Amino acid sequence: MNRKMNAALITHYKQEYPTIETVDMPKIGANDVLVKIVAASINPIDLKTKDGGLKMLLKYHMPLILGSDFAGVVTEVGAKVTTFKKGDAVYGRVQKNRIGTFAEYIAVDQGDIARKPQNLSFEEAAAVPLVGLTSYQALHDIMQIQPGQRVLIQAGSGGIGTIAIQLAKQMGAYVATTTSEKNRALVESLGADEVIDYRTQQFYDVLENYDYVFDTQGGKILEQAFRIIKPGGKVVSISGLPNARFADEYNVPFWKKFAFRLVTRNITKLEKTTQADYYFLFMKPSGQQLAILSRMIEEEKIHPVIDRVLPFTQIAQAFEYSHSGRAKGKIILKMFDPSVEHE
Structure with missing residues (x-):
């Protein structure tokens, strides 16, 4: 039974x-x-x-x-x-x-x-697991952030943002984030260096020449990220659409790869115009990376x-x-x- x-x-x-x-x-x-x-x-x-x-x-x-x-x-x-x-x-x-x-x-x-x-x-x-691994793989594995580099983390008061801000600061980055004014104190307590109130400001009117953008919104906000990215920079999204780079990495069927190319035509144009790279992140489970996050948590470097x-x-x-x-x-x-x- x-x-x-x-x-x-x-x-x-x-x-x-x-x-x-x-x-x-x-x-x-x-x-x-x-x-x-x-x-x-x-x-x-x-x-x-x-x-x-x-x-x-x-x-x-x-x-x-x-x-x-x-x-x-x-x-x-x-x-x-x-x-x-x-x-x-x-x-x-x-x-x-x-x-x-x-x-x-x-x-x-x-x-x-x-x-x-x-x-x-x-x-x-x-x-911790999903947001911690997603943030670690975006900031460490794809962006490979170095001290002094500048990263915009969208929606800093959300589940992803609250961990990503802390991880980026541990890597030595200058961190900007978007949130509402009522959440300013929270994201600043997590280490955000610059806070944009999305209700009264457009982040692309405030920021420029950024090394990286971590997009959690998709749609128009993802496209607008290319307005602040520097040549050679990277835009990593968990809410956008998979593109040909993602299709190559995951060995998806030809017909699906073709579909990805069609739906991300605007993003591909923006990549060429700005000389930046777009990555769609499909997070992978990893006990080894979770163990790294555990050590950081136990050392009180980050917290949920x-x-x-x-x-x-x-x-x-x-x-x-x-x-x-x-x-x-x-x-x-x-x-x-x-x-x-x-x-």
């Missing part, structure tokens, strides 16, 4: 909110661990997935359990697992074809997780910013609040209390 668990799932795209249902618990492979999830975070990619916004990149089968990152406790290990043992407190971002962290349990490859930072609660740790923690049963309210775009930092779902014994 299959063991059961509660999970938040959708049965079709554009479903208003995920609903909590009873489903079979996941089975682990030889390289997997089974984690009892204590907390998970809501990310914009969850909303995009729910609404079918990633169908061009990823094909999911329904019903689909949502959720991409988590913190929890290992309850079982696969035959080839050597890095973790039962009882370890861990956190991670699962592979895109294995999403499902809005559930009581998740099966995840041992290479995609790391030990939870000792100075964080499970709720705080759950706020949490807007609110809601019980799993209030997932509809959590999605509604996430969709509003008003969150300062991360929205966390608490699955259960680890201090209480559970079957």
Whole structure:
């Protein structure tokens, strides 16, 4: 008989909110661990997935359990697992074809997780994996920021922005960011050197000659980023569209690569005009990079910013609040209390 668990799932795209249902618990492979999830975070990619916004990149089968990152406790290990043992407190971002962290349990490859930072609660740790890895891969892997270089981080008070500002400062960058005036104190406390109130100023009227832009908005705001970029600079987006460079890296089929070329024609023109490079970032899970972030957190060089923690049963309210775009930092779902014994 299959063991059961509660999970938040959708049965079709554009479903208003995920609903909590009873489903079979996941089975682990030889390289997997089974984690009892204590907390998970809501990310914009969850909303995009729910609404079918990633169908061009990823094909999911329904019903689909949502959720991409988590913190929890290992309850079982696969035959080839050597890095973790039962009882370890861990956190991670699962592979895109294995999403499902809005559930009581998740099966995840041992290479995609790391030990939870000792100075964080499970709720705080759950706020880190997706935004931390995304920011690290943008700023460290793609931009390769050097001390003194200038970077604009869009939406500095959001989940990505609050971590990205801190990481960029640790790398020695001069950091500008956009936010509303009411969030100025928050982003300045995280290290922002220059704050643009997007409600009263256009960032391209204030900034110029920047080495990098980290775009979290897409659309026209992404195109406007090229107005401040210097020749040889890089614009990295998580909200724009994949281009031919992305297609080459991921070896996508020819027809899809052609489609990417068509939809990013304006971006390609801007690249040529400004002599800058555009990168679409599709973050990759990495236990090794999470371990780097853990050390930085334990050394108190960076820390997560949490807007609110809601019980799993209030997932509809959590999605509604996430969709509003008003969150300062991360929205966390608490699955259960680890201090209480559970079957």
